[in-house]
Amino acid sequence: MEGFEALEDRITSMELKVFGKRNPHNFDFNTSIPVTLGLVDVNVLISSALSGRETIISTLTRLPELNECLDPNYEENLMSSDSKMEYVLAMEPEIKSIAEQLKNISNSLPVLDSEPIKNVPNNCDKLNKVAYSYLEIKQEHDSVSNNIIEAIQKYNDIMHSITKNLSQLESTITELEIAKQPKVVIE
Template sequence: MLLTQDELKEIDLIESRIVELEKRVSGSLQLTENYIPITDSLISTNALINTSLVGRDSVTAFMRRLTELDKLLDPTVEDRMMNLSAKMEEVLVMEPLLHQNVSALKHIQSLSSVLDSEAVKNIPSLTDRLEKLTLFYLDKKQETDAVTASVMDLLQQYNTIIMKITKSFVQMEDTVTKCELAVQRRKEVD
């Protein structure tokens, strides 16, 4: 098959573009005499792959189905397979969520002035100060925890003392009541 002059020019143009691409990919590396152009390397790799697949029916069947798999993994395949009524039903089901998302986006847009404010932009410069405040807070929290533990111990001691005093008063009242009853019986006997 003989190529026309225009076809030869197109092939030469493609070859020059590939050579330019190789130069961009390989950068400023010095081309040695052992250098194999990328296209030749790709052609030989393709030939090796095809040779290695000869006689392996399961692999060749898989390779033939790769295009089908690519079509099924395409995220737009669902859109092409669904009819218009199914798409409409899906949109109607998602309508409340879409309205919620729109209102959330409007709220975010209304708050964007806050996000663009100088105070928010200065946050990275305030990290040192925040770290110092955090350490100060942790120190104060430890002190507060120690004081709280001390107060809890004192409250426990106070409760113990009050309980003992209450028991003593109950015992004294019981003793006084017994004494009064004994005195009252003597008076009645006399």
């Protein structure tokens, strides 16, 4: 009998774990979920949990390959020495240009570190005022230039008109002078 009592005690402790503090002997089987449906639900949950496991396992097996691809030197490892040399030779003009620019910057570093350059942020207000006054002067200059161009066009129109009138006057005078000359009669 001791074996049955031990088995019964184990079932009772299991029922307490499963059903909680409510009395397992007063459990209403009519309102509970049938065991088969519960097992089906558990099976579905387990299979859905395990279905993602395959993708995780495949990702984990490819992890060394992914780490290799993420290595900054990956491209260099793929390229042969000849390819690297061709790439450097193709990039030679650009590399020389960048080196020249760096050389120019390093040569002008004393000028760039000078006190006037360092004071540029402090002189921004003055620079803005000068730029504004320059813009005003430029607008005035453009206005005066436009007025001068208009005056020159009017002057040209007047000179053209005067030249035309003088030309007509000269031709009229010439005709009158020819008409006033005595006519020579030939006998």
